[in-house]
Ligand code: HEM
């Protein structure tokens with residue numbers, strides 16, 4: 267049976283999973299809605315910045331507490347894909363909010379979080395820069411959505427089909443060891 | 454080993470049937486999640502009026518003028534200051550309206566036209582947009598029109614109205630039947646049009662009153678909320694547009710007059726805040742509030758100069774009516790969120806387009822000054 271991720275890592279993971287799914291839904295909903303645009307974009311900014319902060323905390327935590335190793339029988343290409351998708355997820359959890367913040371800076375909007383709390387600009391004012399970053403925000407957001415779906419499918423594959431303890435290492439549910447003959451190889 | 458075997462990893466002792474079932478379940482969960490995004494994004498309801506379609510509507514009627522606003526396309530930057538009287542300080546906690554506060558202001562006067570090179574005309578709606586930067590990064594932006602009420606109540610009605618004004622390719626003029634059909638479907642717009650047509654058209658930008666039209670809420674330090682509408686009322690007595698002005702040859706005469714005025718002396722407007730009472734319509738900009746509502750003179754706007762639109766000035770600002778400081782909050786007027794969304798879409802499009810100079814020059818190339 268795989269060891270579990272430490273509890274703080276699991277809590278951060280599931281909190282951020284909910285936030286990121288919510289942000290993707292809020293993002294696509296707000297740009298298509300006249301009626302709810304303001305309410306949604308007012309939630310989008312602070313939640314996005316919250317994701318940025320949590321991602322940085324999580325990255326720092328992960329450096330001190332490495333993830334449990336993947337099962338030894340996992341084919342190399344899946345190992346590489348898993349690793350690459352995790353790197354991409356971290357890069358997007360940090361990069362996407364930064365692009366959001368930067369694009370609003372370039373467009374000279376005040377980056378209001380709530381009440382009188384406003385973030386300072388991190389990019390010089392420039393419409394050209396804004397237009398480029400605004401396009402990038404969309405591309406990265408859709409990229410994140412695609413990787414999240416892949417991540418979801420892979421997690422379910424581990425949990426329902428391979429039943430190798432990888433999903434359990436994040437859910438924290440102890441699965442009974444299944445009777446696969448090579449179970450002894452797994453960690 | 455086949456790819457499927459590699460993926461399922463021998464499936465931990467599951468029967469082939471169980472593996473297939475579980476694979477299907479995983480596919481279904483993933484597809485359902487993807488559809489969730491599609492649903493949230495409105496891709497499953499293509500008929501809905503979105504910010505994109507709204508701005509497409511402007512482009513359909515006016516054509517695309519790269520780099521220019523999709524509405525209020527013809528404009529001129531202005532600058533000056535705001536001097537708070539403090540009279541509204543009990544109604545809102547925004548520091549800008551505290552006693553004795555003076556803040557620099559930038560803004561834009563414009564005509565509510567979709568083409569930057571339309572000739573100035575007396576009957577065209579004039580606008581004044583302002584941007585005030587407060588301490589700690591907060592801002593107040595407002596866009597006001599020289600109207601007593603707005604013509605439409607909802608963004609959907611606005612869209613219908615723009616398209617009804619689309620010139621018929623055969624005649625080059627809007628089809629009167631379409632406009633008639635629009636008004637037949639919108640009795641609130643018929644009532645608003647009567648008020649709008651009865652307004653006094655003044656001689657120019659300098660003596661026009663610019664109104665927020667949409668309602669907002671002032672939030673006081675103790676959290677008390679007051680529904681408000683505001684207007685910039687010129688200190689100078691307005692002069693009705695004379696017959697002589699109607700035939701002016703200068704296609705930019707309204708802008709050129711303002712430039713000439715501001716070169717001579719600053720112009721002043723009072724920020725008049727009208728306080729709504731319970732029951733006053735806040736979600737319907739076609740309806741005026743009763744004329745006996747209390748007003749507060751919150752301060753004075755002093756415009757001191759103009760500049761042609763160019764890099765880094767008012768050209769590159771989105772006067773989003775929902776960029777508000779703490780102490781001023783939106784009302785339930787559906788136009789407000791729709792404006793914010795549509796202006797963002799217009800701004801995003803024009804920000805990425807190549808720019809060309811505005812036909813409104815500073816100093817003017819034609820007209821009074823030459
Ligand atoms: C993980 C964090 C984030 C996610 C997942 C996310 C996702 C999205 C998505 C899916 C869209 C719609 C894209 C489109 O269809 O064009 C969007 C738009 C937007 N996002 Fe984000 N975003 C994040 C962070 C941020 C942050 C931190 C800010 C600002 C501080 C921000 C500001 C915006 C704005 C202003 C828009 C577009 C509004 C408009 O065009 O009118 N986002 N975002």
Ligand code: HEM
Pocket residue numbers: 507511521522523524525528561562563580581582595596597598603607608611664665666667738770771772788791792795796799800803
């Ligand atoms: C749903 C209704 C409305 C739509 C779709 C709409 C659309 C637009 C658009 C697309 C722009 C150009 C924005 C930019 O690119 O920066 C604009 C500018 C403007 N609109 Fe509206 N508008 C609406 C209602 C109103 C109302 C009720 C007012 C009332 C005062 C108003 C006042 C202005 C002003 C003053 C500007 C010019 C701002 C500037 O000089 O940059 N609009 N409008």
